[in-house]
Amino acid sequence: MRLLVLGGTEFVGRAVVEAALGRGWEVTVFHRGRHQPPAGVRSLHGDRTAPGGLAALRAAGPGGGWDAVVDTWSAAPRAVREAARLLRGRAGRYAYVSSRSVYVWPWPPGAAEDAPLVDGAADAGARDYAADKRGGELAAVDAFGAADSLLVRAGLILGPYENVGRLPWWLTRIARGGPVLAPGPRELPLQYIDARDLAGWLLGALERGLGGPYNLVSPPGHTTMGELLRACVSATGADAELRWTEPEAILAAGIEPWTELPVWVPPGGEMHDAVHRADVSRAVATGLVCRPVEETVADTWRWLSGLGGTGPRRSDRGRPGLDPRVEAKVLGLAGGVPGTTL
CATH class of the missing domain: 3.40.50.720 (NAD(P)-binding Rossmann-like Domain)
Known part of the structure; x- marks a missing residue:
């Protein structure tokens, strides 16, 4: 074509x-x-x-x-x-x-x-x-x-070449090592789409002559918050300690879901239901296949490492990520968390 x-x-x-x-x-x-x-x-x-x-x-x-x-x-x-x-x-x-x-x-x-x-x-x-x-x-x-x-x-798009900074922030934060504020629960189901899986479905849809609207994101529960962050630890090989923290403690500290802790939104509310519980049956029925989270994370880290650890950033989007001082306070550390935000 x-x-x-x-x-x-x-x-x-x-x-x-x-x-x-x-x-x-x-x-x-x-x-x-x-x-x-x-x-x-x-x-x-x-x-x-x-x-x-x-x-x-x-x-x-x-x-x-x-x-x-x-x-x-x-x-x-x-x-x-x-x-x-x-x-x-x-x-x-x-x-x-x-x-x-x-x-x-x-x-x-x-x-x-x-x-x-x-x-x-x-x-x-x-x-x-x-x-x-x-x-x-x-x-x-x-x-x-x-x-x-x-x-x-x-929906939420991740993968190599990401220029919003959500998965790159988690990878660079975990690569710095030390205690990491991990927003719970670890079994929290997530929905996202690897940009390459989006591309593969889109081109197949064009070949087949499909038209009209399609929700395009992974099926609900394709991965969990725990699986995502464990994949980040594995991909970076970092000496990082995931300290799982209850949503109530995170929200009480004034931390903004989604922006300060990218990808994460607390369970049970309208935001999580909206972002991570979409019906994608139409896309799945027309060929959508989503690769494992471990592959998305590892490939993104490989790409990011090739750029020296700092990826591109869209000028029309905010800077995702949590201030290390806020992270340290929530974790109850006497000192700071190593490094600075991306």
């Missing part, structure tokens, strides 16, 4: 490009040139937010077009609208990597693709993440129609 990826040099987009190349596809990437794309692609440069920024895309097209487009945009929906309109008639299908954030909060436990959606507009400027992603969905459907638009509503 002939694939066009809008982006394709970072995290999910890069995973899609590498997976497509692995299938022997002919891949074109359209990007701003800030990062080197994988070898073997046709590279087009442009800034879709600038006047005339799609010129290189407008002038290109192998044999008149592409079989499919993958778009990971997460800001102003009008950028998706302009690209999708330009590519209408020049590409067969349009896959937009969206988010489960498009559902009205609080997300019902076990929510499927028919859950209520937030308001969004295809021609809008940037508002907030949920509205922007919903607007991007509407832009894709407006240009390509429901049948030829694949809406990939991803």
Whole structure:
């Protein structure tokens, strides 16, 4: 197949490009040139937010077009609208990597693709993440129609090339060794998707001509908080001691779930039910396969170590992770915890 990826040099987009190349596809990437794309692609440069920024895309097209487009945009929906309109008639299908954030909060436990959606507009400027992603969905459907638009509503995404910093924070923290605040319970079930598994499912869906929305994250309980952190200890080979701490003690200390302790949210509340209990039966029935957490963690550490232990970071996202002084206080240590936050 002939694939066009809008982006394709970072995290999910890069995973899609590498997976497509692995299938022997002919891949074109359209990007701003800030990062080197994988070898073997046709590279087009442009800034879709600038006047005339799609010129290189407008002038290109192998044999008149592409079989499919993958778009990971997460800001102003009008950028998706302009690209999708330009590519209408020049590409067969349009896959937009969206988010489960498009559902009205609080997300019902076990929510499927028919859950209520937030308001969004295809021609809008940037508002907030949920509205922007919903607007991007509407832009894709407006240009390509429901049948030829694949809406990939991803949940928590981890794996090599992660530029948000959640799993990299845990890995670098555990690599420093010493007592580590491990948020319990250790059997807390988690849901996430390795970017490479997302890419594999997405490309298979394009081959099969699937359209419409799909929740894309692992089945509930694919792993647990304990398994995730033990995998981090194993991958880093660190002399780290996981000190499992009750959720009540963590919350009483004013520690923010999800942001200060990435991935973790306390059990029993609407946030855990929303983030880690999604219905993904539609994706599983259409071929979603998720690799073991040990593989995701080990490969992420290998990639991160190759960069010197400091991974890339998106400028539009906050800095995840816990202040060592707060960690030490909660653990009741007399001294500090070695090192500093990522």
